[in-house]
Amino acid sequence: xxxxxxxxxxxxxxxxxxxxxxxxxxxxxxxxxxxxxxxxxxxxxxxxxxxxxxxxxxxxxxxxxxxxxxxxxxxxxxxxxxxxxxxxxxxxxxxxxxxxxxxxxxxxxxxxxxxxxxxxxxxxxxxxxxxxxxxxxxxxxxxxxxxxxxxxxx
Amino acid sequence: xxxxxxxxxxxxxxxxxxxxxxxxxxxxxxxxxxxxxxxxxxxxxxxxxxxxxxxxxxxxxxxxxxxxxxxxxxxxxxxxxxxxxxxxxxxxxxxxxxxxxxxxxxxxxxxxxxxxxxxxxxxxxxxxxxxxxxxxxxxxxxxxxxxxxxxxxxxxxxxxxxxxxxxxxxxxxxxxxxx
Numbered sequence: 301x302x303x304x305x306x307x308x309x310x311x312x313x314x315x316x317x318x319x320x321x322x323x324x325x326x327x328x329x330x331x332x333x334x335x336x337x338x339x340x341x342x343x344x345x346x347x348x349x350x351x352x353x354x355x356x357x358x359x360x361x362x363x364x365x366x367x368x369x370x371x372x373x374x375x376x377x378x379x380x381x382x383x384x385x386x387x388x389x390x391x392x393x394x395x396x397x398x399x400x401x402x403x404x405x406x407x408x409x410x411x412x413x414x415x416x417x418x419x420x421x422x423x424x425x426x427x428x429x430x431x432x433x434x435x436x437x438x439x440x441x442x443x444x445x446x447x448x449x450x451x452x453x454x
Numbered sequence: 455x456x457x458x459x460x461x462x463x464x465x466x467x468x469x470x471x472x473x474x475x476x477x478x479x480x481x482x483x484x485x486x487x488x489x490x491x492x493x494x495x496x497x498x499x500x501x502x503x504x505x506x507x508x509x510x511x512x513x514x515x516x517x518x519x520x521x522x523x524x525x526x527x528x529x530x531x532x533x534x535x536x537x538x539x540x541x542x543x544x545x546x547x548x549x550x551x552x553x554x555x556x557x558x559x560x561x562x563x564x565x566x567x568x569x570x571x572x573x574x575x576x577x578x579x580x581x582x583x584x585x586x587x588x589x590x591x592x593x594x595x596x597x598x599x600x601x602x603x604x605x606x607x608x609x610x611x612x613x614x615x616x617x618x619x620x621x622x623x624x625x626x627x628x629x630x631x632x633x
Contacts, residue, residue, distance in 0.1 A: 331569055332488050332491070332597075334597050335492065335570060335574060335577070335578065335597060336568050336569045336570020336571070336574040336575070336578070337488070337491050337492070337497075337567065337568060337569075337570075338567050338568065338569045339487070339497060339567060340497070340567065343501075344483055344484055344487070347483060347487075347501065347504060347505065348479055348480060348483060350505060351479060351483075351504075351505050351508045351509065352475075352476070352479070354505065354509055355475070355508075355509065355512050357468075357471055357472040357475070358468040358471065
C-alpha cells in the first residue's frame with residue numbers, strides 16, 4: 301500500500317487550467333441559463349466595437365489645431381504691438397489675448413508647443429523675482445530684464 | 455444622485471464624452487441585451503435593437519432630465535426600440551406582434567442560439583402566448599427580478615396594474631405548461 305504512487309493517474313489537456321476562469325466567464329456571459337437563450341462567441345466584445353464605430357464623438361483639439369490657434373494669437377499680438385497709434389487699445393487687447401491664451405491652455409500645453417526650452421537656469425538667471433505681471437509687461441513693451449524696474453517698492 | 459449627475463456631465467461634455475460612453479456601454483450592454491432578447495426572441499433582432507438603443511442613448515443624453523436613474527431611462531429606450539422592431543416586422547407580414555412572437559418561438563428548436571432543454575422550450579412557448587404587456591411584465595419580473603416600482607417607471611403603468619398583469623401571466627403559463 302505504501303509503495304503505491306499516491307499521485308492521481310488522471311490527466312488534463314495541457315494548459316487546461318490556464319484561462320479556465322476566462323472560459324467559464326465567457327460561457328456565463330453568452331448563455332442565459334434561465335431561459336436557454338445564447339449569443340455567438342465573443343458577441344459582447346464585438347458589439348461594443350460595432351456600436352462605437354457608428355458613433356461620431358466630437359473631435360478634441362488636435363496638435364495642428366492648437367498650433368494654428370497659437371499662431372493666430374501671435375499674429376494678432378504682432379499687429380497690435382507694432383501699431384504705435386493705438387497705444388492704449390493695443391495694450392489692453394494684447395493683455396486680453398495673452399490672458400485668454402493663458403487661461404484656456406494649461407501651462408503644460410503651452411510648454412509642449414513652445415520652441416523655447418524652459419530650463420530652470422534660464423529662468424533663475426534672468427527672471428529671478430519677476431512677477432507674472434512684469435513678465436507680461438516685458439512681452440508687451442519689449443523690455444528686457446535689464447531695464448525693467450523690478451524694485452518699485454524701494 | 456450626485457454621482458449620476460457627474461456621470462451625465464461627463465457624458466455630455468465633449469472632452470470626456472467618449473470615455474464616459476465607453477464606460478456606459480461596457481457596464482450595461484449585457485443587461486440590456488438580455489432584456490431585449492427576451493422581447494424579440496431572435497439574436498439578430500436583439501443585436502439590431504441593442505445597437506440602436508445605444509445610438510439613441512448617445513444622441514439623446516443631452517435631453518435626459520435625470521428624473522430617473524440612467525439605467526431606467528436606457529431600459530425604457532431599449533423596450534421601446536424592441537417593441538418598435540416587433541411592430542415593424544409583424545406589419546411587414548400583416549400579422550400581430552403576438553403572432554410574430556409565436557412564430558419566432560416556434561423556430562427556437564432549430565435556433566443555433568437557443569440552448570434550452572425541452573422544458574425551457576415549453577416554457578418559452580407558453581410565454582409567447584401571453585398578450586404583449588403581460589409578456590413584458592412576466593419577463594421583467596420573473597427573469598430579471600425587477601421591482602414593480604422600477605418596472606412602473608419603465609412601462610409607465612401603475613404598480614397595481616403591473617401586479618395584476620403578472621398574476622394573470624403566471625396563471626396562464628401554469629395552465630399552458632400543465633396542458
